[in-house]
Amino acid sequence: MNTIQFYGADWCPDCQRAKAYLKEHHIDFNFIDVDIDKSATAKVEEINNGKRIIPTLIINEKSYTNPDNAALASVLGINSQGIIKLYGANWCPDCQRAKAYLQDNGINFQFIEVDKHEWAAKLVEETNNGKRIIPTIFINEKAYTNPDNAILKDVLKIGAEAEKHIYDSIIVGAGAAGLTASIYIQRDRFNSLILEKKNIGGNAFLTEKIENYPGFTNISGPELMKKMAEQAKTYGAKIETGVSVNSIQKKSNIFSVATNMGEYQSKTIVLAQGSTYRKLGIPNEEELIGAGIHFCATCDGAFYRDKEIIVIGGGNSALEEGIFLASFCKKVTIVNWGETFTASETYIEKLPSIKNIETHMNKESLAFIKDERGNFKGLKVKDRITGEQEELYADGTFIFIGLIPNTENVKGYIGLNESGFITTSGLGETNIKGIFAAGDCREGAIAQVAAATGEGVLASYGVRNHFK
Structure with missing residues (x-):
């Protein structure tokens, strides 16, 4: 019998999600770590047209690139x-x-x-x-x-009416805001279900080091998020990963949540679905994503050990991830649009002491450069003061230029501002009674873990008041 070949890495969030799903359903697989087996990296690139995308699975001689849980269920015949x-x-x-x-x-x-x-x-x-x-x-x-x-x-039992459980609250997103909301909702003796598209922890899970969360001078994002998830589960919360919410409708005071894994019902909703990384929108960007262009140092940085990379951005994420990458990369070149960095002074003060970090200020990114074989080669930039153009060569690049709210699934239903963030009032109330918002998807939110937990508390109080 053919065994599933699973190419991935222990640090990869989507690999962790897929592994957990397969183990949950008692499906055997052969895990091949691309960090240890270099021939496996070459195999992944061969399958994915030069891109290092993990997880890549081979099931009955057919390859599947980063399949979500719904795709795995379809291919492997997983049903209720x-x-x-x-x-x-x-x-x-x-x-x-x-x-x-x-x-x-x-x-x-x-x-x-x-x-x-x-x-x-x-x-x-x-x-x-x-x-x-x-x-x-x-x-x-x-x-x-x-x-x-x-x-x-x-x-x-095809055709039999399935009994649908109606939750007190469905929380969309298992980041800091969603997990905190669940903890408080469960402590108030309401039952909650967290639906997470990818991995528990949201963007915080992708952060190598967190130094500004109260109570921890230094803790990794995955470790902190794991503690929050364990606490939510301790109070009885149910968490399902790999579930993408497609739409929400209200019928007779009950919300129906349509997902890639079926329909769920709830009396209230907390939207804590976070945000994703913004792209530059310059030539060659789209075709090189995953093949030289990345948005998460924790996820993909290991591919560039002892190599030279470019980091684009000047905020907290850019400097924090740049400093992290410098700990194992040969050289890190930070390219910043502005004359000064917008990051916290804590990060700015660290830069001069890190010898393998080079900074380029007032630089506009014009296009990514490909070599004669179509592989990533570097970045073409223009000095915003002199207009002079130059080419910066590297093995890969990481982009950190801001976030876009994950609100496409509620557009036209929930009130959004011009940038797509959810507008709220009071205790995180949206324009739909019974739906609340918290975290990075909400207008005015501060993209910090500590702030997100506070917003989760606020939304939980909104849920509590809803049931009074």
């Missing part, structure tokens, strides 16, 4: 009823009938072609006393030989 594997062939009429029935009823199944995989044909024969009968369908490891639609309907 269990795991379904259909062994068959495309030319088989009964296989086509069974596949169509499952698809029509929204049932995920892993289709394994017996013509292409000798081990699959052998398994079918062993299951059916030497006979190669297809389709043979395994539902939670129990085999059904060429079951008709009536049997599938009965075994999978």
Whole structure:
């Protein structure tokens, strides 16, 4: 039987998410660390047209680049009823009938072609006393030989009305704001569900070192976020990762939350879905993202150990991540638009003492440079005072020029300002009664972990008042 080949790294948030999902459903896989096995890095680049994108999974000889949990569920046949594997062939009429029935009823199944995989044909024969009968369908490891639609309907309970749990509050986003809101909501004896698109911790999870969170002079983002998540779970919160919220609707005072993993219902909603990194919008940027251009030093910095990189930006994130990268990169060149940095003095004061950091001020980024093979080569910049242009060469670059709120899924429903941030009043109330907002997606929010926790508390009080 083919084993899933999982190319990734321990520091990669999406790898952690995918590994956790596979383990949760007791699916075996062979984890190959690209930091240890350099041939694995080459394999990842080969699969992804030169881009170092992880996780990359190979399932039955087909590759999947950073699949979300919904994609994994679809490919591997993961359902609320269990795991379904259909062994068959495309030319088989009964296989086509069974596949169509499952698809029509929204049932995920892993289709394994017996013509292409000798081990699959052998398994079918062993299951059916030497006979190669297809389709043979395994539902939670129990085999059904060429079951008709009536049997599938009965075994999978297709058509039965599923009892939907109505939560007191659904929190969209498992960053500092969302986790804190959940802690307080649970302590008020309300039940909450956190839906997180990627990983627990949000942008804070991607921060190597946090030095300004009260009570900790130095703690890593992942460690702090892990403590918050554990505390939320201790009070009874439920957290589901890999769940993307597509839309929210209110029906008879109950909110229906449509996601890539199905529909959820709740009496209140807390939008704490954070923000994502802003791009420069210059030539060659899009095609080089993941292949020389990155937005998270904690995620991708390890690829550039002992190499030269460029950091673009002048705020806290740029300097903080630049200093982190300088600890293992050969050279870090910081390119800043302004005449001075906008970062905290704490970071600015550290720069002169770090010998492998070079700064370029008043520089406008014009275009990313590619070599003759189309690989990343450097950055073309222009001096904003003299107009002089130059090319800065490096092995890769990291962009830290601000954030964009993750609010596309509520646009046209929730009140947003011109920049896309959620407008609120009082205790984080939005224009829809029963929906609250907290953290980086909210207008006026301060992009700091300590501030986000405070906003989570504020929103939780809004939820409490809603039930009075």
